[in-house]
Amino acid sequence: MIVWQIVIISSWALLIGPALRASHVLLLCNDSEGTSVTISVSCSKCPFSKLAPLEAILFDIDGTLCDSDPIHYYAFREMLQEIGFNNGVPITEEFFVEKISGKFNEDIGRALFPDGDHERAAKFMDDKEAMFRRLASEQLKAVDGLHKLCEWIEERGLKRAAVTNAPRANAELMISILGLTDFFQFLVVGSECERAKPFPDPYLEALNFLKASPNHTFVFEDSASGIQAGVAAGMPVVGLATRNPEKLLKEAGASLLIKDFEDPNLWAILGELDHIGKKREA
Ligand SMILES: *[C@@H]1O[C@H](CO)[C@@H](O)[C@H](O)[C@H]1NC(C)=O
Ligand SMILES: *[C@@H]1O[C@H](CO)[C@@H](O)[C@H](O)[C@H]1NC(C)=O
Numbered sequence: 001m002i003v004w005q006i007v008i009i010s011s012w013a014l015l016i017g018p019a020l021r022a023s024h025v026l027l028l029c030n031d032s033e034g035t036s037v038t039i040s041v042s043c044s045k046c047p048f049s050k051l052a053p054l055e056a057i058l059f060d061i062d063g064t065l066c067d068s069d070p071i072h073y074y075a076f077r078e079m080l081q082e083i084g085f086n087n088g089v090p091i092t093e094e095f096f097v098e099k100i101s102g103k104f105n106e107d108i109g110r111a112l113f114p115d116g117d118h119e120r121a122a123k124f125m126d127d128k129e130a131m132f133r134r135l136a137s138e139q140l141k142a143v144d145g146l147h148k149l150c151e152w153i154e155e156r157g158l159k160r161a162a163v164t165n166a167p168r169a170n171a172e173l174m175i176s177i178l179g180l181t182d183f184f185q186f187l188v189v190g191s192e193c194e195r196a197k198p199f200p201d202p203y204l205e206a207l208n209f210l211k212a213s214p215n216h217t218f219v220f221e222d223s224a225s226g227i228q229a230g231v232a233a234g235m236p237v238v239g240l241a242t243r244n245p246e247k248l249l250k251e252a253g254a255s256l257l258i259k260d261f262e263d264p265n266l267w268a269i270l271g272e273l274d275h276i277g278k279k280r281e282a
């Protein structure tokens with residue numbers, strides 16, 4: 001309700017005066033319960049209005065382009081049980097979200113094998129990735145609305161890159177299964193950077209390669225660690241609440257949470273960026 005009211009008022013204001021900017025107008029809206037609610041909703045959109053004209057969009061892969069976490073969870077659960085981890089009791093989804101999801105393999109290895117047996121940890125992670133690739137070939141699907149969004153990006157000639165903590169072989173396979181090999185102009189792999197996510201390095205590498213400014217770029221992420229990386233690289237982050245708890249994503253610094261790429265809030269922001277971008281070009 002509130003959101004639509006704001007969208008209508010802000011688009012209207014954009015038409016009547018080039019001097020009025022969406023972020024200003026948004027603050028004038030009230031709803032039936034008082035101003036504070038409205039202000040907090042509109043402010044969550046401010047970081048996006050400031051991005052116009054939009055130059056680039058950066059995407060995490062796992063959990064963002066595709067709901068791959070159930071496949072990772074399955075592979076970890078089976079393989080950890082097989083090696084007698086936790087006395088053979090299968091790991092829970094909570095354990096997976098807290099210790100594994102979105103994290104870098106070396107860090108996961110250290111958390112799962114704290115005795116410092118580096119070789120055993122590395123071998124386990126390699127085997128797990130091989131199992132993931134086998135399962136992904138059969139089960140991986142794009143998050144709803146992804147292809148529509150990719151078309152929108154291509155039509156506007158925006159720059160785009162995939163930025164992941166996954167091993168390169170996994171990342172390339174997932175992008176190919178999703179039919180996005182030609183869409184992405186660049187792929188950044190965490191292990192090939194000085195520091196992986198949650199550090200900003202992979203996102204800074206993508207900006208650097210694309211020659212895009214963080215002031216005109218935003219990020220899609222689904223994990224706390226990835227959101228922290230995008231925010232640390234100076235960009236607003238749209239959090240996909242595909243699987244991880246919304247509270248966790250907000251605390252990590254997401255500016256907006258969406259369920260998938262068909263979310264009307266996302267399209268309202270994209271429409272707004274289009275409007276402001278065109279005004280500034282004119
Ligand atoms: C919003 O509410 C405040 C205080 O209740 C009021 O002063 C203001 O005029 C209202 N603004 C709009 C745009 O309705
Ligand atoms: C981004 O914007 C800030 C504040 O306006 C500015 O200080 C900074 O230099 C800009 N960064 C780039 C890379 O343009």
Ligand SMILES: [Mg+2]
Pocket residue numbers: 060061062063064102221222223226
């Ligand atoms: Mg992810």
